[in-house]
Amino acid sequence: MVTFNSNHTAADIVKQFPKASDLFKKNRIDFCCGGDKPLGEVFETKSLSGEEILHELNESYGQWLENGNVEINWDAISDAELIDYILEKHHHYLNEELPALGQFVTKIYRVHGQQHPHLKELHEVYHQLKTDLESHLIEEEKFLFPLIKNYQEKPDLELLESIKKLNQDMEQEHIAAGDFLQKIHQLTNGFEPPEGACNSYRITYARLAELESNTFQHIHLENNILFKKFVS
Structure with missing residues (x-):
């Protein structure tokens, strides 16, 4: 070991x-x-x-x-398989969760914003993150991922340079998303609801915590595994 x-x-x-x-x-x-x-x-x-x-x-x-867990040898997985895994475990989750969670964030701001002023900023930061992530997913699904799959089938220098440029752009967007998540973590006191918080309040914070966890894993798979394959 x-x-x-x-x-x-x-x-x-x-x-x-x-x-x-x-x-x-x-x-x-x-x-x-x-x-x-x-x-x-x-x-x-x-x-x-x-x-x-x-x-x-x-x-x-x-x-x-x-306990019987087995390490995944990510280096042995093809780019196409890794992309499909990211789409299934992370893109699908975000496409479903971002609008649904946005409704909860808006609801607790509307109901509790006067008593808890931080919910105004939480509402603003969350919806900035939501807008950026939704645009980011489209860029990856329509442009970057197809280019990578094409390159795997037929390597080409011009294609490689396009992938590298897009990877750099995606990494910058990942940094921005990480900054938003950090701000959300701070605003929610580490996703700890205030004393006496209603059920909707608690559900919102729990789902924000899950969003942070899923997105960090998502960024890790792309930055540290998928994109690294194209660093010369």
């Missing part, structure tokens, strides 16, 4: 051990857009106890393997 240490990056660890993302999220360690930094550097920057986190990480990894 591999023993993770401070020289490993969060991105590489999540690639091998997906459940590590839970520990990284708990400690606000970026494993998607900024996941290429050695953990030792991250621990120092964030004043985290690296020894404790690494102990918990390696212990949970061992238990995960003992």
Whole structure:
């Protein structure tokens, strides 16, 4: 079994051990857009106890393997298979969830906004994120993903350069989405509803937490696995 240490990056660890993302999220360690930094550097920057986190990480990894889980060798999966996985697990989720969750965010702002002023900004930030993500999904589905599948079938230098340019654009949009999610995390106090919150309030916060988790995994798969295949 591999023993993770401070020289490993969060991105590489999540690639091998997906459940590590839970520990990284708990400690606000970026494993998607900024996941290429050695953990030792991250621990120092964030004043985290690296020894404790690494102990918990390696212990949970061992238990995960003992429970019969198997690592996915992402490098052995074709680009087309990875794209189909992203579409099924992440694009489909966002296309269904973004408008539905938007209704909940609007509802709690309308009902509770006067008592809880932060809901106004939450409403604004969420709908900015929603608009950006919906446009982002279309760009990937209509342009980037078909180009990658075409390149897999028939490699071409001009096609490769187009893919690299689109990848860079998508990575910038991922950074923007991450910033919005960070703001939402702050506005909701880590998705912790206020005391006495109604059921709709609690459901909204729980779904926002799931949105953050799903989107971080989505960005990780694209930035650290799919796009990396086209870095020369």
